[in-house]
Amino acid sequence: MTTMHPTEHKASEPGAGGWYRKSVQQTMTELQTSPAGLSPDEAGARLARVGPNALPARDSDPLWLRFMRHFNDVLIYILLVAAVATALMGHWTDTVVILLVAVINAGIGFFQENKAEKSLAALRGMLSSSAHVVRSGRKMEVDASALVPGDIVVLKPGDKIPADVRLFDVHHLQVEESMLTGESLTVGKHADALDKDALLADRINLGFSGTNVSSGNARGVVIETGAATELGRINRMISNVGESETPLLRQIAQLGKRIFQLIVGMMLALFVIGFFWHDYPFGELLLSLISLAVASVPEGLPAIVSIILSLGVQRMARNKAIIRKLPTVETLGAMSVICSDKTGTLTMNEMTVKGVLLADGIYSVEGQSYEPRGRITFGGVSEPLDWSRHGTLEAFIHAVDICNDSSLQRNDEGRWSVVGGPTEGALKVLARKADLAEAEVRKFGKIPFDSAYKYMARRCDVDGQSLIYLKGAPDVLLRMCQQQLTAAGAEPLDREYWEREMSHIASQGLRMLAAAYKPVPAQNEAIDHEDLQQGMIFLGVAGLMDPPRPEAIDAIAMCKRAGIQVKMITGDHPDTAVAIAGMLGMGDDLRAMTGQELEQADDEQLRSLAMQYSVFARTSPEHKLRLVRALQANQQVVGMTGDGVNDAPALKQADVGIAMGIKGTEVTKEAADMVLTDDNFSTIANAVREGRRVYDNLKKTVLFVLPTNMAQGLLIVMAILAGTVIPLSPLQILWMNMATSTTLSFALAFEPGEPGMMRRPPRNARESILNGFAVWRVLYVGGLLTAAAFLLEAWMLSNGQDTEHIRTMILHTLVTAQWAYMFNCRLQDQFSLNAGLLRNAALLTVTFALILLQCFVIYVPFMQSAFHTVALPFSSWLISLGIGVLVFFAVELEKLVIRRWKASRG
Template sequence: MTRPVPDPNAPPTWHQLDIPITLTALETSAHGLSAAEAAARLARHGPNVLPEQARRPGWLRFLLHFNDVLIYILLGACVVTGAMGHWVDTMVILGVAVINALIGFIQENSAEKSLQSIRDMLSSQTLALRDGKTRVVATADLVPGDVVSLRPGDKIPADLRLLQTHSLRVEEAILTGESSVVEKHIAAIPGDALLGDRRNMAFSGTTVSAGNALGIVVATAGDTELGHINRMISTVSPIQTPLLQQTKRLGQVIFIMILAMMAVLFFWGWLAHDMPFGQLLLALISLAVAAVPEGLPAVISIILSLGVQKMARSKAIIRKLPTVETLGAMTIVCSDKTGTLTMNEMTVKSVVLGDRAYTVAGESYEPVGEIREVGGQAVGGIDPATPLGLFITAVDLCNDTRLRRDSHGRWQVVGAPTAGALKVLAAKAGIQHDGAKQHGKIPFDSAYKYQATHHELNGRHYLFMIGAPDVIAARCATELHDDGQRPFAAAYWEDAMARQSEGGLRMLAAAYREIPAGFPELDHPHLEQGLVFLGFAGMMDPPRPEATEAIALCRTAGIRVKMITGDHPGTAMAIGAMMGIGNGQDVVTGQQLEALDDEALVDVADRCDIFARTSPEHKLRLVRALQRRGNVVGMTGDGVNDAPALKQADVGIAMGIKGTEVTREAADMVLADDNFATIARAVKEGRRVYDNLKKTIHFILPTNLGQGLLVVVALLTGAVIPLTPLQILWMNMATSTTLSFGLAFEPAEPGLMHRRPRDPARSILDGYAIWRVALVGTLLAASAFILESQLLALGKDTDFVRTVLLQTLVATQWVYMFNCRIQDRFSLDLAMFRSKGLWLATGVLAALQLAIVHLPFMNDIFGTTPLPFLYWLLSLKIALLIFAVIELEKWITRQIRARRRP
């Protein structure tokens, strides 16, 4: 029965169609298009370039950073002071708002380049058949129906339905997560095969590892699988980090409270005290400036930037500042397998022969590692005439790969990874075959699953064959032992391979036959009989040793690790068992995920830890499902197939060495050493940063409350406002920012990685924090009013009183900074003398206060006056008294909590 021609608007099903039907559907032939037809289709379909997403202009992105409720208050204050002619106040307040907007604008500009990176993945030129001749064509000019020629090393320029293949193998790990190269063929594939199983297709952006082929273009630009990922990335909405969510809620609460107080105080001052309108407005502006934590955005950015620098020294490159603290709240890490948890370098782990079995050490392509007999000692000086020597000779000579070092000194395999693993095995054994001559070759092809060569070695001629164990075994009647040849023992080999397979190993067997010197040109019939089975090698993409330790550390910190891979279920399950992920049995495949709706997926995503044969869509759905359960999700990966999920995740983590540029640009964090263990170190640093942010917010808000209370009480009593708006701004920006910088350097608290991840929904201001803010704010305001009343009773003028109050409040903030170092214990310890941040902040603050109090031009701007040394000491005494009260409150709180514990 004839299969239907596909609807061009329907999802691609090209892998299901025979070649003649494909050619008919695309109205083309195996000889390609004519130049005129190609030009017409180019006009109809557009260039083979991934579409760009429109970006807002820079000026608009800058203005959007003023879209904050607290900034609205400052901008309103600017308008009022400007209308009243207080231009110095206006310019200073406006300057604060602009600085905050600039900080956000600079952070934003350092971020998103993912779509441009994907476009750069496409090669600029390709070979296509036009008018029946092979021509060099710009990749952008390819259209559906073009016939493209592929050669080793080519980057595939569009999605192709393969027409002809000759030993074609394609590296698709960046797209599908498949850890080994994929062997391609041209036969139609029935059913809805997953992306990694469409062996008759070649996809845009992947690379030809070996062989040659012709393929017909079935999709270009945004219609390719790469284009599909491009659309997924562009439609993923940015995730707001827990810190940004909490500070936004905090800002909204402060905004509502300020507006309410200003409204009440306006009518109170106007009606109860008959204050002049201008004086009342200035008083309300003082309240707004006092209550708004203007310095908070700058302080948060400074602390996060310091965390970024420290993480960079630990090989974790942070691309977006808020990611630093999000790491501390992370509850789940979803990790790709190939290249992330594993080396992405196939490695021979065992060799099984007729008499003996060997283990092979080493975790990468580096040709270093012992070959040790199972139950025996390491072997050295291997005799090429022994069964082990003959096996290594066969896999070394019947091999098209090369082993080399790149410009960075890292070992690489040029060719198929599985064959490369055998080449590394030969290098570890130290057997040289420099004098070998090749007289014939049958290259590997997935149709027959073997490769064979005719070699002359030391004057003797051999036929060597490597390939799938079942294919090789079917051609062998005997096997090689130490004492010579014996009949082939099928049961022994089946049992041995079953044991290796349980360990997640892939197997490749070898056989040989000695042949006469005048042997004819090598052909397939020569391989049908008379071969001697040598044995097989078991190989795998090994787990990273440091990753296994990091997974254990993540569990200790209350973080679950889930594996989401495009590889086969058996391989994923074996790697998971080695690394302590999952229960070793519960593996969910991509096909099973396809059958689940979004509600059912939430339960499966939460319950299971290993997912295999997944597509980019599956990874994206899994991350979203986990987020629906309230998890803060980290996603690691190195391929293009990981990019949408990385962007959706709360923390996208890319591999820096082996990761693609697309993945790195979509990520929030890049591991410069491709080391999963770096994630655990980054989590610890993220938790330290969050603790210091919390200490800083607990430090800043009481000072704002104290300043606000000064204005509120003055308005309620009809008294003169104790401080001017400029003096309050000075305290908020110069003083608070400086002292908060000191808290940014506080070290991690003991037991940090034994705590459960914090609840991202929990407010950064819990009940106890609110109590502390109220207590300290009240103490600051009360001490200032008492001091003000005494100074006024002594007949001091307004400028002098305000300067003393300013100095006293600054001194109490400095001392309170030491209170905030440790939230629930006595704050003074030996560690504080080693904290450079504390004393640097102290020095800078002292210089600033000397300037505002004693420099004449600063006196003129801020309305201050020089103070005698006696009043500096008075300010310090008041500050130390408040320090003692806070430490007493800590001690009482500890006693109450201790009694409540069961």
């Protein structure tokens, strides 16, 4: 066979090569192959040229590099410089403690954050491990990675398609492709070329790598392998989607840069003032500036943030939402749009018969999913049916139950499931709901369903009567029938009635399946298509749907109240998608934008359209990715839910990727930021509530930590400007920041959510965590603490106290004032004691821990030696407590003034 290069350049574009538009012969010719397959030598040569049928792996960063990244922070740089300076000066204790603080912060970040990228490995695991091929006319089994374009693949039920193939020699082939297309039903395949452009879900003469054969048999010629397959394109999209930075990380980074700039500016100015004006000795001045740097850096803040986020993760896990990346917790609180897949996320992914249209009228069917529970009613009457008066419905149910290859089963956990196609399974559930007397059935020959003729037929004996049952597409069966069954018996077919009523069913977004029958002589057990051409009697039409999740309706209403838009992005039909969206309460005047319309819009147009539409149908993986990016370009914080492989790139691009834990693929879970263990859409709304609570508590924590750092910095600045002794040593400052501030901040992490939290709009993700009010609060409280410390120092100096006693007392007083201010932070602008102490038991826990820590540093000899502290009498504790109480009421007075000022401004 001659050398070929037909597919080496087609790996980048969807539908490259247009294989679905080419005939089987054209495909064979272009790939230089035949139904007898390639020779082993030619297959080997092509394998060497195009590479193995596998998805490329991406190297992951080593552990040490991932650990070192946690030192890449401007605030940590200040600590490291301070550690080097103290080491050069011989202050080894200070050096060790400062370095220990930096390492602890990095360790917390390293162990709490799981940045491992497992999505590509999970995707590679979806490829088939082996394949049945025909080479040189002989059928053989080979490793799937050895497949090459031009190979002939043999497919049978249960197989995972090992590469993208152009199908030929197709026999009743049904393929489950929801992991790629989002379609909830199996897809019937045929071998005919398509004469127009088609989206992925409509390329019914192709088989795609990683999808599963549900039934039937076929052969196909391999057209793409490895990275060139549809699965490979998703793999590239995941690889090309960069890690997005969360609003919190952006704000913390911005805050760190501002603090860094402030510290450097102050240190330069104070060095000039201290060295040239006050003639400070260089070593003492350098140590003072190091104290300023250590005091001004909120080195405990990264640890506090990690702890608060970790607690949020644990709470969400108990509520069935697994968070894979810590910052996702706070991002949930800023989420303004949720892009949700329909099938299996907003719906049950379990087809259900909702009504049966007969010549005598319409029957309603209650119940959801595959559980065979629910009444069948007629004419709005709720009483059980008298089957002696509903013989037509009984005949229809017998037809769809017997002409059916599926079965209904219940697992040990009580969950019902279907073995076979979801549509046939829904008809089995209907039969169980009817609870008819069991008929004596003997099944004979059948004609399996095929998309070429769109029906299935079976010859059987039912209670001694020989019948042919026919089940399939309504338009096909109407053409094959001349009569219809009514309560009075067989009558001429009223085609106008059926078409009018079916149009009404279609407008509700229901799928339809029809049934017919005819009596036949008992002597022949075989069946052929010719047997269906005369005498068929039309029975009726079942209207089926994949029903909305009841809990999803409530969750969408909750999201609306919270100012969060919900958008449905699905591969399903537009009419079906709009109907389901209406049932979910997503809006009244809903319209769907299709994938083809989306492709015609450029990025600028899509930015506008993405905000206008709530339903997007017939979408591909690229469409979902573009939509997420378009929404993000509108400054939206986007959440994306999904369960199929086709959702993975968009999940990774979204600010919050949300995967379904039960029905979701491993690829989707690994690409996501959050996994729902119950596949319950309402869990998202609960997670948003938790995200808002966590962000509120983070903001309270920042407003708690920064005033203390400001007070410490001001103490040193004012001491240098005045030319006096520095009130606190670097180690005492580190103790206050890490041991006490972190302990007290821990209590704020347990604060419950504030009333009305889910009735306010999402916060502006671009707004700094330090808005105008927050800056004022930091300045006000920092000034209070600084004034209290200086007044206390002046009083103690006038009483002749020594330096170590004064420093110990200032340290203890600032810690006590922090403890008092912690209660102020519980409510931002309300009287804090209204929150109630018993609502947060952690307040009492951290108070007890703080007392122990202060006793440890003040009274234990080796701690006194390390931190240069002295024992304080009980009267000093009372003085510190009194100052703390004064700080508390001063802040509450400020809240009262601001409340009245806001009220006066309307």
